[in-house]
Amino acid sequence: MYHTTPDECPEFPQAISSENVGKVKFTYYRLLMTLAQCNFYGIQREIFDGECPALRAIVKGDFQIEFFVKYKCRGLNYYGSLGDWPHITISDAKEIAEGVFNNCDDSRRNNWEDEHDSDNIEEDMMSYFENGIPFGNNS
Structure with missing residues (x-):
């Protein structure tokens, strides 16, 4: 039987949907099934980890998964x-x-009222990482 949309396709068990309704966490198998499904349908999907909602991944249709953090x-x-x-x-x-x-994140860090407190969020983030992962505003 041929399925026309990824949501009705049982051939990729435990693939993570963009909505992640069940709030499932990332595992090796789930990422692999999601990658296979995106490659099969030639789609791209943004997913998040159910245990850590700040962790996101872009699953691309060209056999790539990129992790990123959203805050x-x-x-x-x-x-x-x-x-x-x-x-x-x-x-x-x-x-x-x-x-x-x-x-x-605003929900965790509530000391923004100090004037000297990090006027430049990118500078603050760079000090958090030793290897200098680049950050930018994409709102």
């Missing part, structure tokens, strides 16, 4: 690239994303 600072959305899978592991990406979220 909100002073009302603006920021995205930071963490690297491509499997060059960066799921656990490493999750650890970095949790650190960024806990230190920089």
Whole structure:
């Protein structure tokens, strides 16, 4: 039987949908099935980890998955690239994303009232990482 949309396709069990309704966490198998499904249909999908919502991944139809972190600072959305899978592991990406979220997201960091407190969010983020992962405002 031929299926026309990815949502009705049982050939890719545990593939993560863009909505991630079940709030499932990233695993090697789930990322592999999502990648296979996106390649089969020639689509691109942004997914998030159910355990760490700040951790996102872009699954591309050309056999690539890129991890990135999403957080909100002073009302603006920021995205930071963490690297491509499997060059960066799921656990490493999750650890970095949790650190960024806990230190920089508006919902976690409530000391913005100080005037000297990080007028430049990119500068603050660069000091968080030793290897200088680039960050930018993409709101």
